[in-house]
Amino acid sequence: MPEVIIQKATMENLKDIQELNHMLFEKEHEEYDKLLNCNWTLSKEGEEYYKGRISKDDECAFIAVEGKKVIGYLVGSLTEGEDYRNLPKVAELDNTFVLKEYRKLGVGTKLHQEFIKWCKSKKVEIIKVQATAQNDKAINFYRKNGFKDYTRVLEHKLE
Ligand SMILES: CC(C)(COP(=O)(O)OP(=O)(O)OC[C@H]1O[C@@H](n2cnc3c(N)ncnc32)[C@H](O)[C@@H]1OP(=O)(O)O)[C@@H](O)C(=O)NCCC(=O)NCCS
Numbered sequence: 117m118p119e120v121i122i123q124k125a126t127m128e129n130l131k132d133i134q135e136l137n138h139m140l141f142e143k144e145h146e147e148y149d150k151l152l153n154c155n156w157t158l159s160k161e162g163e164e165y166y167k168g169r170i171s172k173d174d175e176c177a178f179i180a181v182e183g184k185k186v187i188g189y190l191v192g193s194l195t196e197g198e199d200y201r202n203l204p205k206v207a208e209l210d211n212t213f214v215l216k217e218y219r220k221l222g223v224g225t226k227l228h229q230e231f232i233k234w235c236k237s238k239k240v241e242i243i244k245v246q247a248t249a250q251n252d253k254a255i256n257f258y259r260k261n262g263f264k265d266y267t268r269v270l271e272h273k274l275e
Pocket residue numbers: 140210211212213214215218219220221222223224225226246247251253254256257258260
């Protein structure tokens with residue numbers, strides 16, 4: 117395992133996080149979803165989204181750093197659960213990505229553990245995450261980190 121440190125992201129890391137998220141979009145677009153808008157991350161809207169995750173109290177952003185290189189990130193936020201359930205406080209792991217050459221070395225798990233600490237500090241009791249249904253590796257990763265299937269969203273593309 118390389119010497120990887122997990123840090124809370126600052127505005128100095130904004131571009132790095134956006135770049136990593138852009139790679140995630142390109143990967144998902146290539147492999148699973150041609151409807152994904154790969155320009156979103158680097159748009160004004162995408163920039164505002166990540167600025168919020170970095171700076172707002174109810175949102176969080178973590179980076180994994182090796183030396184001076186940002187090799188992965190995770191962002192999350194407090195969220196409203198379904199109002200027809202009796203839910204305690206809920207947070208969402210919004211998106212996470214580790215550079216290919218650093219995967220399967222425990223970096224994603226370290227980022228996730230930091231997110232859990234943040235959630236606990238906010239008195240969160242349930243964390244949710246959404247993943248593309250075909251992304252078995254990510255789903256495996258989430259299951260390994262304690263998530264269990266709750267709902268399954270199905271889509272029907274009409275001809
Ligand atoms: C998902 C991701 C963030 C996980 O990060 P990571 O650093 O590779 O994860 P870890 O090394 O901590 O893996 C922990 C566990 O997850 C599972 N896992 C991770 N990568 C896997 C892979 N490629 N295939 C199968 N299982 C995998 C394994 O069970 C692993 O446990 P093990 O090491 O005991 O086998 C990373 O693989 C990634 O960036 N993938 C591409 C982007 C993506 O799909 N992001 C999620 C969509 S929001």
